[in-house]
Amino acid sequence: xxxxxxxxxxxxxxxxxxxxxxxxxxxxxxxxxxxxxxxxxxxxxxxxxxxxxxxxxxxxxxxxxxxxxxxxxxxxxxxxxxxxxxxxxxxxxxxxxxxxxxxxxxxxxxxxxxxxxxxxxxxxxxxxxxxxxxxxxxxxxxxxxxxxxxxxxxxxxxxxxxxxxxxxxxxxxxxxxxxxxxxxxxxxxxxxxxxxxxxxxxxxxxxxxxxxxxxxxxxxxxxxxxxxxxxxxxxxxxxxxxxxxxxxxxxxxxxxxxxxxxxxxxxxxxxxxxxxxxxxxxxxxxxxxxxxxxxxxxxxxxxxxxxxxxxxxxxxxxxxxxxxxxxxxxxxxxxxxxxxxxxxxxxxxxxxxxxxxxxxxxxxxxxxxxxxxxxxxxxxxxxxxxxxxxxxxxxxxxxxxxxxxxxxxxxxxxxxxxxxxxxxxxxxxxxxxxxxxxxxxxxxxxxxxxxxxxxxxxxxxxxxxxxxxxxxxxxxxxxxxxxxxxxxxxxxxxxxxxxxxxxxxxxxxxxxxxxxxxxxxxxx
Amino acid sequence: xxxxxxxxxxxxxxxxxxxxxxxxxxxxxxxxxxxxxxxxxxxxxxxxxxxxxxxxxxxxxxxxxxxxxxxxxxxxxxxxxxxxxxxxxxxxxxxxxxxxxxxxxxxxxxxxxxxxxxxxxxxxxxxxxxxxxxxxxxxxxxxxxxxxxxxxxxxxxxxxxxxxxxxxxxxxxxxxxxxxxxxxxxxxxxxxxxxxxxxxxxxxxxxxxxxxxxxxxx
Numbered sequence: 001x002x003x004x005x006x007x008x009x010x011x012x013x014x015x016x017x018x019x020x021x022x023x024x025x026x027x028x029x030x031x032x033x034x035x036x037x038x039x040x041x042x043x044x045x046x047x048x049x050x051x052x053x054x055x056x057x058x059x060x061x062x063x064x065x066x067x068x069x070x071x072x073x074x075x076x077x078x079x080x081x082x083x084x085x086x087x088x089x090x091x092x093x094x095x096x097x098x099x100x101x102x103x104x105x106x107x108x109x110x111x112x113x114x115x116x117x118x119x120x121x122x123x124x125x126x127x128x129x130x131x132x133x134x135x136x137x138x139x140x141x142x143x144x145x146x147x148x149x150x151x152x153x154x155x156x157x158x159x160x161x162x163x164x165x166x167x168x169x170x171x172x173x174x175x176x177x178x179x180x181x182x183x184x185x186x187x188x189x190x191x192x193x194x195x196x197x198x199x200x201x202x203x204x205x206x207x208x209x210x211x212x213x214x215x216x217x218x219x220x221x222x223x224x225x226x227x228x229x230x231x232x233x234x235x236x237x238x239x240x241x242x243x244x245x246x247x248x249x250x251x252x253x254x255x256x257x258x259x260x261x262x263x264x265x266x267x268x269x270x271x272x273x274x275x276x277x278x279x280x281x282x283x284x285x286x287x288x289x290x291x292x293x294x295x296x297x298x299x300x301x302x303x304x305x306x307x308x309x310x311x312x313x314x315x316x317x318x319x320x321x322x323x324x325x326x327x328x329x330x331x332x333x334x335x336x337x338x339x340x341x342x343x344x345x346x347x348x349x350x351x352x353x354x355x356x357x358x359x360x361x362x363x364x365x366x367x368x369x370x371x372x373x374x375x376x377x378x379x380x381x382x383x384x385x386x387x388x389x390x391x392x393x394x395x396x397x398x399x400x401x402x403x404x405x406x407x408x409x410x411x412x413x414x415x416x417x418x419x420x421x422x423x424x425x426x427x428x429x430x431x432x433x434x435x436x437x438x439x440x441x442x443x444x445x446x447x448x449x450x451x452x453x454x455x456x457x458x459x460x461x462x463x464x465x466x467x468x469x470x471x472x473x474x475x476x477x478x479x480x481x482x483x484x485x486x487x488x489x490x491x492x493x494x495x496x497x498x499x500x501x502x503x504x505x506x507x508x509x510x511x512x513x514x515x516x517x518x519x520x521x522x523x524x
Numbered sequence: 525x526x527x528x529x530x531x532x533x534x535x536x537x538x539x540x541x542x543x544x545x546x547x548x549x550x551x552x553x554x555x556x557x558x559x560x561x562x563x564x565x566x567x568x569x570x571x572x573x574x575x576x577x578x579x580x581x582x583x584x585x586x587x588x589x590x591x592x593x594x595x596x597x598x599x600x601x602x603x604x605x606x607x608x609x610x611x612x613x614x615x616x617x618x619x620x621x622x623x624x625x626x627x628x629x630x631x632x633x634x635x636x637x638x639x640x641x642x643x644x645x646x647x648x649x650x651x652x653x654x655x656x657x658x659x660x661x662x663x664x665x666x667x668x669x670x671x672x673x674x675x676x677x678x679x680x681x682x683x684x685x686x687x688x689x690x691x692x693x694x695x696x697x698x699x700x701x702x703x704x705x706x707x708x709x710x711x712x713x714x715x716x717x718x719x720x721x722x723x724x725x726x727x728x729x730x731x732x733x734x735x736x737x738x739x740x741x742x
Contacts, residue, residue, distance in 0.1 A: 339589050346608035347598045357607060366608045407588055414690030415591055416697070417599050418610040418660040 004028065004064045009073065010198050018077050018088045025061050032057045116337035118309070121330060126315045128433045130281050130308035130374070131168040136345050137352045140305035140372065141170040141284050142365075143275050147178045148300045152188035155179060159192060162355035163301065164199045170279030172304065176205040180221055181213045189224050189232065196231040204233045204277030206267065209246045218249075225256045233278050235265040235505070240498045242269075243491065254487045254508075263478065263509040266494060272504035276474060281308055281432040282374050283474030283505060285424075290368040299360045303369035305473075307341045309334050310428045314377035314437045317385065324393050331373065331397045335404050335423055338371045342421060367420065372473050373401075374428035380441045380467060387463065395470050398425055424473025445512070447483040452496050465502050477506040485513040527566045533695055533716075534577040536567045540687055541733050544725050558727035565723040567691075569716045575699045578692030581736060591693060600697040601704060610660035613697070616647045626701070631708045634671050638709075643669040645701075663690070667698060669705060675714030676706045685720035688729045688736075694718065 007028040012019065025032045035054055042050060065087060068074040075090040121127045129135045142163060149155045155173070163171060179185055196203050212218050225234070236253065243250060257264040267276050274291035277284050284304050296302055311330075320326045345352070349366070356365050379390035405421050412419045430439060444460055451457055468475040479497075481490065490508065497506060528543065530536035548560035569575065582590050591599075598606070598614070603624075605615035618624050625645045633640055646666045653661040667680040680698050685691055695716055702713045725733060 336589050340592070342608075343592060343595045346606055347595060347602075349607045350604055353607065364607045364609075404588075411588055411689045412591055413660070414686035414688075415596065415693030416613065416663045416690065417591060417595070417693075419608055 002064060002067075004061065005068055006195075006198070008061075008064060008068060012074070012087075012089045018086050020080060020084050020086050021058065021062055021065065022084060024065065024087070025058060029057055029061065032061075116340065117333040118330075118337045121333075124315070124319060125312065125435045126319060127309055127311045127330070127334065128435065130310055130372075130432060134168045135307055136341050137348070138166055138168040139303050139353070139369070140168060140281065140308050141172065141277075141279055141303075142167055142356070143172040143174050143277075143286065143302050143304050145300055145302075146173050146175045148298070149179065152179050152183055152185050156188055156191060158300070158359065159203075160195055162359060164195065164201060166353055166356060167201065169281050169305075169308075170202040170204065170277065170284060172204045172206060172275050172277040172284070174206050174275045175208060175211070177207050177209075177211045177213075177218075180207070180217050181211070184217050184220055186220050186224060189221070189229065190227075193229040193232050200231075200280075202231050202233065202279045204235055206235045206237050206275060206277065208237045208269070209249060210238070210242050212249075222253065222256055225260060225262070228260055228262060233265055235267050235277060237267045237269045238498075239268065239270040240495055243495050243498065247491065250491060251487045254490050257508070258481075258485050258487070258490070258510040258513060261511045261513070263507040263511075265505065265507045266498070267505050268498050268503065270498075271502055275304070276505045278476065280429065281310065281372070282426050282428045283476045284372075284426070285474040285504070286368060287370075287472075293368075296368060299362065299365065301356050301359045301365060303356070303366050305372050305424075306345060306366070306369050307338055308372035308374060309338065310374045310376060310432045310436070312376045312436050313379065313390065314385075314440060322386075322389060322393065324396065327393055328397045328400050331401055332404060334373055335401050338373075338423065339408060339421060342371065346419065369420075370422040370424040370473065372424050372426055374426050374432060374473075375471075376428040376430075376432070376436050377440045378427070380463065391466060391470060394425065398470060398472075424471075426471045426473035427467070427475055429476075443480050444478060445480045445482050446493060447481075449489060449493050449496065452493060452500075461501050461503075468503055474505070475503075477503050478509055479506060480509045480512050482512045483514065485510070525564045525566060526562070527568070529568045529570065531570050532577065533569050533572070533575045533692070534581065536569050537578045537687075537691065538737055538739070540565065540567055540691070540723065541725065542737050544687055544723060545730065545733060545737070548725065550727075559724050560727070561722055561724040563722060565685075565687075565720045567718045567720070569695065572699050572702070572713050572716055575716070576692075576696050579696060581739065582689070582692055585732060585735075587732075593696065596693055596697050597700050600700050611652075611662055613647055613662065613664065616649065616662070617645050617701070622649065626705065627708075630669060630705055634669065634676075634705070634709045638671045641670070643671075664694065664698075667701065669702075671709065671711060672714070674711045676702055676709065676711050677714035677717070678702045679717040679719065681719045682721065684722045685718070685724065686726075687720070687723050688725050688733055691718070691720070691723075 008024060011024060011027050032054065035050055035057070038050060039047070065074060069076060069087070072090055074087045077086045077088050079085060118127060130140065131138070144155070144158065146155065149158065159171065192203060254264065265278070272285065272288065274286045274288045286304055316327065316330070350357070353365070375394065378394065379385035379387045401423050405423055408421050409419070412421070428436070430436060446452065446457070464475070464477045494508065497503065526543065528536055528539045530539060543565070544560055544562050548562045550558055550560050553559045576593065579590055579593070599609065600613050602612070602614035603618035605612040605619070616622065617626050620628070623629065630643050630645060633643055644666055647662045648665045663682050663684050665681045665683050667678055670677045670679070678698055682694060685694070695718065698716055698718070699713065702716065706713045
């Protein structure tokens with residue numbers, strides 16, 4: 001689909017109103033407004049030229065608007081006083097637009113979500129469905145195997161036409177170095193970053209440093225980090241040996257991230273050899289054993305998560321105290337609700353996820369996916385909550401939920417309908433839901449290598465290891481690097497973390513580093 | 525071979541569960557569960573009017589969520605393989621890529637030759653299923669339809685049948701197919717016979733099974 005048409009649709013989605021051709025032009029074409037502003041203050045000769053350019057711009061946009069009308073995406077609502085045309089989205093109630101390719105417009109009827117035994121908790125804002133409006137008819141996240149995609153162009157088409165409309169959070173591009181090794185990806189990343197912003201999706205690029213073969217392409221890829229792409233995250237997948245082997249290359253990466261004061265994400269491939277990535281809701285991962293099975297090796301696109309619920313543990317605590325029985329009861333109700341959501345989704349999967357089905361040679365893309373229950377403010381380094389007690393409460397609830405899932409799989413199997421029903425636990429990010437209570441946990445700060453050996457930090461790290469073991473759906477540990485910056489030192493610190501702790505994914509955030517030593521620091 | 529007859533699905537189900545509890549043979553299955561088994565059990569439901577009653581009873585326990593009737597129906601009468609299932613009965617019965625056994629065979633056959641003994645649908649596909657490492661294969665192998673005195677009777681063969689959690693859903697699904705064909709042919713639904721080659725229950729179900737057996741039929 002042409003970029004202008006995408007812009008027009010995005011504008012209508014945002015405004016959700018009737019718009020005139022001029023309104024549309026002003027908002028999608030910056031040049032049009034500039035030219036229009038010059039109308040009152042220019043020479044007669046230039047005025048003629050200006051009017052010609054404005055008319056050209058008008059005609060170009062009208063051409064795209066008319067195409068969208070032909071497709072049935074927009075409709076002409078009326079003619080204004082001076083004959084100007086007004087348009088609006090051509091939608092009925094319970095319909096939304098999914099534009100796939102130039103010639104198709106697919107209207108999907110919205111599923112009616114049945115009454116669920118979690119609504120009382122929702123009213124109290126203790127929990128929320130992640131992206132309620134698309135809780136059933138979209139997936140949370142998918143993984144694309146880049147080694148099975150021919151080129152950046154193909155990958156762009158897959159993402160923009162097939163995947164973006166079908167997910168409500170995140171896409172993981174696994175083994176992206178395969179594309180870097182084939183071509184310069186600068187243009188692709190710029191385009192995909194812009195689209196991911198428009199569609200509100202997060203994209204994680206997992207890059208195996210040891211597989212980088214085309215150094216020039218990789219250098220130009222690294223230069224993109226300077227542009228601080230908003231919705232894109234690069235995750236470097238490595239182990240301690242590779243860190244040593246590619247020391248110089250990694251040093252360059254660390255320097256770029258520190259210069260831009262951005263978080264650098266590292267996945268420990270020895271601990272977790274399957275995809276592990278980030279969304280707006282929180283981290284995602286895939287069960288290692290299932291990822292390595294032969295059944296899914298030839299699938300380009302595989303679902304990682306179907307539906308998610310976010311629990312604000314602090315709000316639960318304020319309402320019910322640390323009532324273990326009530327907590328387990330709530331989680332069981334969540335599981336039942338997700339089960340019925342999955343049932344609805346399966347029945348309509350042919351309609352909702354047609355494009356993903358067509359991408360793979362085998363039809364089933366849900367065979368290793370899970371549903372997510374995410375926890376916010378769950379007591380980690382939270383002074384007013386006994387951390388061990390909360391973690392134990394979550395851990396006990398997990399056992400019950402796993403038993404429930406197994407029992408349901410057996411029942412479905414007994415009915416001759418073998419299906420999969422799995423629930424993963426994970427942490428939630430603040431952006432997952434605007435109603436979440438203010439963050440109550442302390443940040444993990446590291447000033448230098450020595451701090452990693454201090455008992456306070458060791459204790460904190462062990463707590464995070466425990467959380468990572470309970471959160472089978474992923475956990476994200478952030479180190480905020482303070483003090484002065486030296487790339488060699490940072491790499492040594494990362495090496496210690498990779499070698500010492502069972503943390504699959506962590507970030508090194510350089511937001512707080514000092515570039516120059518101030519007098520006050522010197523005196524300290 | 526043991527035969528159990530009854531007027532309703534609930535009556536037949538309760539009798540079968542009682543038989544299994546009292547006369548089944550125990551062994552440990554591949555998932556380490558104690559399985560109580562009874563080989564070659566034939567159940568006949570004379571009247572299919574309240575065929576979903578056992579599902580209603582299971583739902584009343586509130587301990588688990590039984591697949592909704594809409595999903596049972598979509599799985600059995602949905603004509604395309606749906607992602608999310610390891611196999612799909614609707615696909616195997618209706619998909620023209622293999623053979624639409626219902627619309628292109630059973631219905632025209634019963635219309636042209638009402639007393640035929642050839643009206644069978646096979647769900648098991650050796651090309652796909654007969655592999656040692658195949659994860660899941662259909663439990664329902666085939667159904668046979670006999671149209672007699674304007675009533676469409678069904679006989680089905682189920683190779684492995686969990687009589688507590690599975691059979692109630694199975695008979696609902698078989699009845700859905702029976703009703704679908706009966707409507708097309710212009711007759712009424714008759715009896716349902718299930719032949720469970722390996723009928724079984726599990727030890728963790730015994731307590732709930734006893735409750736079902738003790739229930740007064742409504």
